[in-house]
Amino acid sequence: MEETRVVLDKAGEFLPTSARAYEAVGGYTGLRKALADPDQIVEIIKASGLRGRGGAGFPTGLKMSFTKAAAADHKYVVCNADEGEPGTNKDRVIMEEVPHRLIEGMIIAALAVGADQGYIYLRAEYPHVKKVLEKALEDARQHGFLGTDILGSGFAFDIQLFIGAGAYVCGEETALLDSLEGKRGEPRVKPPYPGVAGLWGKPTLVNNVETLANLPAIMEHGPKWYRRLGTERFPGTKLFTLSGNITNPGVYEFPVGVTIRQLFEEVGGGCPNGKRLYAIQTGGASGNIIPASLLDTPLDPESCDGVGATFGAGDLMFMDETCCLLDVLENLTEFFVKESCGKCCPCREGNPQLLHLVRKFRHGTAQEGDLDLLVELGKAMTVGCLCGLGQMAPNPILSVVRFFPQVFAVNNAYAREVS
Amino acid sequence: MTNSIAEVVDADVVLVLGSNTTEAHPVIGAQIRQAVKRGAKLVVAEPREIPLVEDAHIFLKIKPGTNIALLNGLMHVIISEGLYDRDYVENRTEGFEDLWEVVQDYPPEKVAEICGVDVEDLKEAARLYAQADKAPIFYAMGVTQHSTGTAGVMSISNLALLCGKVGKYGCGVNPLRGQNNVQGACDMGCLPGDYTGYQKVANPEARAKFERAWGVKLPEKPGLTVTEAVKAIEDGRVRCLFVMGENPLLSDPNLNHTEEAFRKLDLLIVQDIFLTETAELAHVVLPAACFAEKEGTFTNTERRVQRIRRAVSPPGEARTDWEILDELMRRLGYENNLGSPEETLREIASLTPSYGGFSFQRLDREQPQWPCPTPDHPGTPILHVGRFSRGERALFKPAHYVPPAEQPDEEYPLLLTTGRILYHYHTRTMTGRNAELNRIAGRSFVEINPADAERLGLQQGARVKVKSRRGEVVVDAVVTDRVDEGVIFIPFHFADGAANRLTNDALDPIAKIPEYKVCAARVERC
Amino acid sequence: MLKLTIDGRPVEVSEGTTILEACQFLGIEIPTLCHLEQLKAEGSCRMCVVEVEGVKNLQVSCATPCWDGMVVQTKSERVVSFRRLILELLLANHDTDCFNCPATGRCKLYQYAMEYGVEGSRFVRFKEHHPKDESSEFFNYDPSKCILCRRCVRVCNDLQVNHTLSLKNRGPDTWVGLPFDKLFKDSNCVSCGNCVSVCPTGALTAKAAKSFRIWEVTKTRTTCPYCGVGCQMDLLVKNGEVVGVEPAHGRANPGILCVKGKWAYHFINHPDRLKTPLIRKDGQLQPVSWDEALDYVVEGIKKIKEESGPDAIAGFSSARVTNEENYLFMKMMRAVVGTNNVDHCARL
Incomplete structure (x- = not known):
């Protein structure tokens, strides 16, 4: 099955860091169009139906309109490149292959909301991406795409690269902003939302790499062109990361609405060594784990929600029949225990208790009532934690309880599942 | 304020x-730090590297006693760079030419030299202040306790007026009063020339008003200030002194001299909560109640009148100051006594326009700032909005820098300055009773620069003798660059190692405030 | 104005009002552990959650602004069971030796556990608590009692702005500590005690706190007797003795005090207090009756006034006593003694 490339259009066909090379393949055309009538950008993005690619799927045009409407002496555009979700590598590919598309998207976003400074918050675990971005940013500056007078328009905007310090939670936009301000990376209570009071208390547009990298094509070709791809409620393409027990792991761009089966079979080539597919974790480490029977689910947020899968940032981790789901849950919960920032009580105190209970099942020492407690705590966390980390951390557990109840059979779990 | x-x-x-x-x-201090944390810029001018310097964007470590030169220098920069508020100066002040006449003699280079600060820092401080929208000035005894204290205060007003920062939210001239009710004591007319609310004794109308209210004939001649009274005691002109709730034998300058004078008194009456250094010399001591044992009001440094309430009973036979004074007046033959502190406030309100709106009842509900002339007046958070006490225009009162009365010389080569520390209050009659505070800060000390310490061969913590022309004390040496070379600092809290055995009783000619903050001294090894 | 319904009761509030404030206005009790009214809501303890119709997740009432037509439930089954779970999670790692805790009676964890019928925790203890720090002259720190509400950290950093307390480590290992794991006595702590004043449990307690239980004391609102700031505070009194001081929210003090206001109250009950009038006899001050002392003063003043005139008498009033007393002193000197020789140490 052929990819449909919008964000990754022409990737691999030119020198990624070169602004001129990018221009030669049609790059920066969207920006030139945007510069012609900056006031229209937000309306165009709204019309395109673009939604955030970081996991929450919030309408990008609407988000932009809040920051645009907020009056302030400074506004910021922050690119969330803290791609920390295990099993997600799509932003890395964008930044490595088409860094100028991200830069162009950020300039368009800044123009749209009236920002004068941009930041790319890059996770520390991508040192090679750092080098690429540094080069690309410098090249963009030299060619007048960044600076005090962008392409002679009088518009001033520059982008600073900021390297995170290795905290998963800093992918949450307000924790990211705190980290950017030099504080402990902890999510802020909302409202106020960053669009109105973000970095240093100023209106700040925070968007994911992939979201921003969609802006140039929308500006270049118009919302109508964009809407011909994807679904009615989630237009465009999406970068999907396939990992786990799959023959061709990797990042692939397809229109939203492609089915899991299409990606698993036609792109991924199925499980290696002829093994049978057992479960799929959808939407990253904090997403739901679903059985192979749901392979025909189309990948868009509405369809995923309908069956109990997670669309998220488009991650699919395939697990074959040799996989022990209690091992998986233990591993994932250990991750959340470690990555909880410690600010809100249910996440800080709850995750270690989830882990303790999962281990009891894992070790076959669970007792009557443990499953009820596990579910009660997990459900409470999903509705009561401060940020997405705590709210989503119990998802893998709760989805396994739903789709694989046999896994939690008291005192006999491990043996039963392996058989 | x-x-x-x-x-x-x-x-x-x-x-x-x-x-x-x-x-x-x-x-x-904490609220200033909150402002800095929120993004405000802080400028500190002080002879010592006080804790607030950590938060300061500009620290002007001035030589003791050079405030006026500094202020004139700031104004020089502001005027010559055209940063002053022209509209405000034109419409709300007079005497700008006279101000420039004086200030022009203080170019930044010269001021930097006098004050011992960096000329660029000085200029930057001037620009920061002048260009800010909301910029309050806070000052305290470091400005007032000089023989030129009044001129220092006026120079601060000049600076604020020049930049249009009087009568405006977030600005102003803000003296920080050292004691809980020093503002109230002044407001209540415990000043030789003033009745309540600064109504002048010398004003026949004011006098007539109080005579009518109190039903007696009142003396016309303004009385003696504390420092003048001490001199009068020495001369034998004053034979009886009634001291209520003060400890001049630790807090007065040139203590040795004050003590000698007090011994000459025919009658020293001391009313206090402890047997203070002053009470020990008294002929009669009256035991009083402390703040927790009585009803009444205090007025804070921002002119806010607030209640104190009785939580416990006075110990033994001790009585509240109010009860003692009430009884004394009766026995001295005065018959129109007031029934209670509450009734007293009613009389104060009736005779004092600025306090006219206060009553216990209202103060239980809200605590407005004076002037508050009527019960329905909301009080006055900001003074001089649109109008000054002297009329529509404020008058610049420029002053030249005059060095402190006593300068270092060969015999006394160091400049001694005095002040407070966090862990004690005044003469320690109250804080000295906390074992914990005494463990943290139990003894007097002298801060001395490492260069001076080395010259004198002093180790950290050594016992040293500090001498001035008026006396000597023995204290611990704290070797630190908080003070510059040539400057030493002693806190005034401690009876043993009392800074005021050394300080100079040279007075400011107007406010009669002694020059606690600067005198010449010498340090010797013990 | 916004119209909303809370627990079936209609209420009108102005734009920007939080649900918590609206509840307080209606007299509806909302449990809070992390909330500090002087600071921006942090929403970390999650005790104050409520259910808002049409919103999937529970909302923290401290940080959620009201909107027009909002329908709020503060005591629904969902809300109550969530709060219970929070208490259980906290209790799992809390040292519940309440008999020995100085905070007994004022501990919010204890109070809410009682209120919500949480008698124990279904969860396991997993924390190794850091050692106690009893090095401060004034207070003790026991991390095993800490529920990480962070009020102390915020008071120290955002109100006192002294940066002594900070959060260390992350996630379940988070604890409140000092830079470089210093003890309080070796740190930059200025002993303002504001962290102690806001601690909802027995983690930070006054050393003197074991001498009383909160139900034994009465509180009297008054003004601090030290410097000119005029901080408002409450005196805690047990059996006629001041045993503690709590900051109040004054116009000059945003719920904080300094080391002197908070701790230096021992002078009130100090044995050195003067308890009887004294007259110098044979060179020694000797106890006498009030009558004798007052007569002595009156006779002395009358005699000197007769011999040398009223201006031979001077009075120093006090910046320490009340306005009413200063007024009376001034009136006595001028109207009764007949001299204007009255001053006080404003200049000192």
């Missing part, structure tokens, strides 16, 4: 001059 404390949190620039705010007024 012309403005209110809480406004500082909104400030853009805060100028602190002669105030060790976080130690002497910690809760205001």
